[in-house]
Amino acid sequence: MAAVIRFLLVRHGQSTWNASGRWQGQADPPLTATGRRQAAEAAASVGTVDAVFSSTLERARVTAEIMAEAIGVGPVVSLPGLVERCAGEWEGLTRDEIARAFAPIATDLG
Numbered sequence: 001m002a003a004v005i006r007f008l009l010v011r012h013g014q015s016t017w018n019a020s021g022r023w024q025g026q027a028d029p030p031l032t033a034t035g036r037r038q039a040a041e042a043a044a045s046v047g048t049v050d051a052v053f054s055s056t057l058e059r060a061r062v063t064a065e066i067m068a069e070a071i072g073v074g075p076v077v078s079l080p081g082l083v084e085r086c087a088g089e090w091e092g093l094t095r096d097e098i099a100r101a102f103a104p105i106a107t108d109l110g
Helices: 033-044 058-071 093-103
Strands: none
Touching: 033 058
């Protein structure tokens, strides 16, 4: 019988940019105290796992390290292929800032 491999995906905890409504992409703001607490709370719900993998971005890696320590597994394996997509010029901007800066230019044809 073939071995069954199961994956559990957990998003990183709140970062400073999540807290301020900023797009992150590949920018790397740190976790907030809330984000660290979220990681610890998530670990309590995960159960037993054999390995923990994360993106190389700090917010993902620290979330994974907090969870791995609580679960008692490690070390965390950080993989560049798990890094979030780049958000280009939007990185660091709020939705309102994006709307103002990148809205289509309206012309009066009246």
